[in-house]
Structures are given as C-alpha cells and as structure tokens.
Amino acid sequence: MIKNVHVLFICVVCLLLYNCDNEPYEGEIILPDNACELAMLNVSEALTSFSSASGVNYNMLCQAYKDALQNQIDICGDDGSLQTLIQDLGDCILNTENLCEDAEAATIVAQSAYENATADNFEDVCNNYKDALEYQITVCGDSDFLQDIIVQLDDCRPEFVDLIGVWTLVGWNTDMARDINNDGIVTNNYLEEIDCYTNETIEFNANGTGAFYYRSEAQITYTPNSDGSDEDFFVSCSEINESLNFTWSETINTVEIITENGIALSYLRNGNSLNIGIDDGFVATNTIDGESMIIERVIFVYVKL
Template sequence: MKKIGIFLVCALLFTLTSCDNEPLEDDFPENGETSCTVAVAETTQAAINFSVANVDTYTQLCTAYRNALIAQSQICGDDDGSLDLIVSGLGDCSQVVIDDCESATAIVVATQQAFDNATDANFTSFCNAYKTALENQILICGDDNDNIQSIIDSLGDCTQTTLEVEISVVAGGLREFDMVNVVVEGNLLKVTGETSGPNDYMVYFEIAMSETGVDVINPTFELTLISTFFPSTQGFEDFTSNITVNTDGTLTGTFSGTVTNADGGDLSLTSGMINITY
C-alpha cells in the first residue's frame, strides 16, 4: 500500500510541469524545535482546510496551504526537497476547477502530507480527510485496478491503534518508525525501522550485542526518506549517536546532526530516539 501512495505523489508532480515553479528560499532562519513543531502543525491544518475546498474557496485555501509549506521549509529546512516538490505541484493556485482530475489529485497529495505527519491527537481527523480526498479522486479520475480503493480500505475506520514507536526523529517534521525488526546474526544486531503509514521511510543500522557508547552505529547508519542519507562528517553539526543501553533484548539511545545523500544534499536531524525491545 505504501508504494501506491508514493506513486500518486510522483504522478501529480510529473503532470504539473507546466505550472509556475517557484523555488523555496535557501536561507533558513535558525529556529528552535518548538517553532518547527508549530510550523508542521500549521501546515497540516492548512492541508485539512484545503481538502474541503470548493470552487469559491480553492484559490484562498490552496494559497494558505502553499504559504504554510514555504514557512515550514524556512523554519524547519527542506533538504530532501519534499516540501518544495509539493509547492511546485500546487503552482500559483489559480486552478479553481474542483472537478478537474489534477486538482483532485493535488488535494490527495495535500491530505496525504497531513496524514503522514499526524499525531495521536489529530490522527482520526487527518485520516478521514485523506479518505475523503481519495474517494473524491475516484469519482473524478476513476480508479484503474482499484489501486485507490485499496488505499482507502487499508485506512479502515481511521481509528488510531496504539503503536509502540521504537525509533523516531525530527527531519522536516516528526518521523516515527513504528515497525522495527531486529535480526540477530551471531554477535551482531541488524536493526531496521519502517513506518506503517503510506510511505517508504526507513532507518537502518548495525551494532554488536552489549556494545554501547558514542557513534558506535554511525558507520552503518542509513535514513531513507525521498532518498537515502548517511552520517555527515564535514565538520559542521556532524552526525552523532549515543547508545546507552544494549542488554537483555533492550536497545536505547539517541542520535542527531547532519546526514547527506549521494548528491551532496544535507538534512538536519534532531531529537532522534531509539527505544527498542526485541
């Protein structure tokens, strides 16, 4: 199901290349984690408002959502380019024909963005908005092979289930990896964390049993969002980690700092937490 959601995002961005693409600002102000959390919350609320846009309110709500995305990028950063892609896809928000397939798909992308960043408090409302947008997309665009319906079915009744989030990090928004698998090979632990939401986010690292200390997971650490990032050692806010507990089926630690992808794009991580029981 996760790959279908990613396909919808990519399809939208591919079909809107004729829209005005306005790049996000490169100079991001240095704001604290609290400011970033507020910016993410405002973006998700703007996305929910946009999900119920009609002919009369489309431009206003689209513009508000677009501005919230830009503000989030300036405050939190957007090193993986995901916010910029959505802004580019929205264009100048002048398209107000709600029964157009591209507009319906744009609203799906908006509500999916909100749902991907949902918290326990707003999970149900964001999920229902995402479902409504998907149902509207089926009515307007059709649904070959029932791919969209499959996503709707996977959302169920939008009741939040209690998940044990064992790995989390703030990277342009809170990323929670609630599906964690630990493979034991001899004296080595191979840890993979994935999200149960409709995306392909993943974190991976290896560590020897009973090993603790600073930066012991760094050589094998990988974070996959839109692309795969690795620890940066360029001398500016370098990636660091600290495993404090590694015994009796429990692995606890923290991580933060800069990671970089194969193209040299940097991403700043904060508040990385590891709290695994296996």
C-alpha cells in the first residue's frame, strides 16, 4: 500500500494541475473560487503528509487525506476521479503483513550493503542499515534481537580494535526469549542461561592463519509442560579439547574465514565484537518422543578481552 501512495501522489498532482487551468468539475459550485482553490491546496498538503506515512501514523494520515478529498468534492464538485481515489484508500487499514515482508526484504538489502561497505561509504550504509532495522521493528513489532543489532552498530563510526589476537565467545543472541535454566527469567542471550561454552575462543595470527578452540559441548533437551505453555530445559555440558584451523582475510567490517575442511564463514565486525549468524545454532531435543526439536538461528558474539 505504501508503494500505492506514491502512485496516488502523482495522480492527485496531475488532477490538481488540470483543475487549476480548466473549468471546475461538473457539479454545482456553491462557494467562491478561492474556497475551491483552498480545498485543492488542503488535498495537496494532506497527500504530501500521507506519502511519507509509516505503520505508526498510516491510519491517521490516510483518514486526513480522505477527508481532504471529500471536502474538495463538496466544495468543487467531482467528475468521479476524486471519489475513485477515496474508494481506493478503502478503510485506511494498512496491510501490515505485506508491509512487514517489504521491511524484512529492505533490511536484508541494507545488511548486504553494510557487510560490503568501504571506508568511504561505511558511515552512510551503516546508518541506512540502522534505519532499516528500526523501520522493521516499527512495522513488524518490537524485537530485542533487532534492537541488539542496532545497539551494536552504535554511532556507525568505523573504529575497530586490531583483529590479531584472541577473541572469546560472550553471547548466543536469538530472536526468541526463553528460560533455558528454568529460573523464571527469559532472555535472548542463551549463553547467559547455559553453564557451558565459557571458554570458547578464536585466535587470529598476523600471517593470515588462525584457529577455533572448542573446550566444551552441550546437549540440550526439553520437556513440554502439560498445559503447552512453555518448556522445561535440561543442559548437559561435557568438556572437550578440539581445534579447527583456518585462513582469514578482512575488510573494513567483515572477516572472511575458510576452515581447513573448506567451510566458508563470514563474520560481521563491529567495534570490539565479531558476530556470525548460524541458522541451526540452537538445537534442543524433545524428551518425550526423542525426535521433535526446537531449532533456532543464533547470532554468536565474540569480543576481544
């Protein structure tokens, strides 16, 4: 519908221009010409405001535009064109489902631009990415997951610590808040709930090589509550001692890694953090049937301590 607003804008401007230079619409003009001109001006102003409507103020600005159109019809008359515009606006209820899909798509485009930013355009594309995230929150609903990304982007100044050295895992950020340790408090950072993965590190060497160091591994299960409201989670943590070598390269805000077994990973670099999203980063198995699973995308966050 937002796209249609711009089409409406062009249509109404054309109608206004036409009526300024030609006879009024068919119908009885009961007020002086200056009243008709004022009504047209009000329509133009209402449309300008409506053309920038968002999910928050869409209904209000749409209704104001419809009222202005109806006022012009009452004062100036109508050949049917203005009434058609009013009918096209419907009940001024925004189709938020499609709008949300458009917002999510715009965020993906903005994120891609951010991940490929250069030193010359970094600040601009970073701010565009933040704007896209904020708009997605506005039309799709609030999300701590998206808000965390905005916070991490900070003021969009490209100031980074030296990549060389040891980075430590500090967060498992998700879009779904859960109570993994069953203490009655939900969180989007599952790592805070799991007594495991407390010393997972990435080491970057100056010669373009490095290694992941894995020192623990968790098996996570859950039992659905009888009322179907929530789940009780169980975490079993085992100590391990494994490593995975890789080669790396970096741009202004991404770190590209190729592991020794040929897997390509792209980490988003932001200030003192490295972030990567893994679609099946969180997996919990149902204890009842042993087959059903909760699988969620996780943003793994590393910082250089």
